[in-house]
Amino acid sequence: LAFESGDMNKAIAAFKVWQEVEPTATMATRMLASILLRGGKLDEAQLELAKVLKAEEANSGSSFLQIFQLVAPYPDKPAMLKLMRDLAQPYPRVAEAHWSVAQLAQLAGDNELALSEVRQARSLRPEWDMAVSLEAQLLSKKTPQQGLDVLRNYLTTCPTAREIRLQYARGLLEQKQYKSSRDEFQRLSNDNPDSPDLAFAIALISLQLND
Numbered sequence: 001l002a003f004e005s006g007d008m009n010k011a012i013a014a015f016k017v018w019q020e021v022e023p024t025a026t027m028a029t030r031m032l033a034s035i036l037l038r039g040g041k042l043d044e045a046q047l048e049l050a051k052v053l054k055a056e057e058a059n060s061g062s063s064f065l066q067i068f069q070l071v072a073p074y075p076d077k078p079a080m081l082k083l084m085r086d087l088a089q090p091y092p093r094v095a096e097a098h099w100s101v102a103q104l105a106q107l108a109g110d111n112e113l114a115l116s117e118v119r120q121a122r123s124l125r126p127e128w129d130m131a132v133s134l135e136a137q138l139l140s141k142k143t144p145q146q147g148l149d150v151l152r153n154y155l156t157t158c159p160t161a162r163e164i165r166l167q168y169a170r171g172l173l174e175q176k177q178y179k180s181s182r183d184e185f186q187r188l189s190n191d192n193p194d195s196p197d198l199a200f201a202i203a204l205i206s207l208q209l210n211d
Contacts, residue, residue, distance in 0.1 A: 011035050026055050046083050061096040068100040077108040095124035114138055129161050178208050
């Protein structure tokens, strides 16, 4: 009730009582971290999130993705980047930790750090679509062809990665590589023949090519 009413101090106290009653209940810790973030108590929130990661160390990858979802909407992106880097520091072998730092670095405008981190994520999980997608996005800001190359190379080893192929097809279209783009959309359509969006994209590109 305290949480729903917006009474932050009472909500914090209530979650701390919950923690005392059920010290292994990470849900209480997550919710406490969330309300601390909402109140701008970043140092305290970071301590609670570190507890979550420690308690769920066997599933730290998914925990980092959930923490990213929690902190990403916070308006002070540089502060959230610092928080995530601090949380990730003890987990250098967790790909999701590097990916989360990369995402927040991108949001904070540090594309160089973002690219470095996402490449570390890829080195730890080479066949992870989310890391490939982010690396291509980051590269495409300055060197679109390099971004396309990342996607194309990945598709040679993981041809069934549908979202990556869709990103590749759209990227080719943005670079006015119409024939190659149509070929990729056609391949997607062959696997999804009932998709009106894919059929429409193919038709528009064919018009552009005067086919």
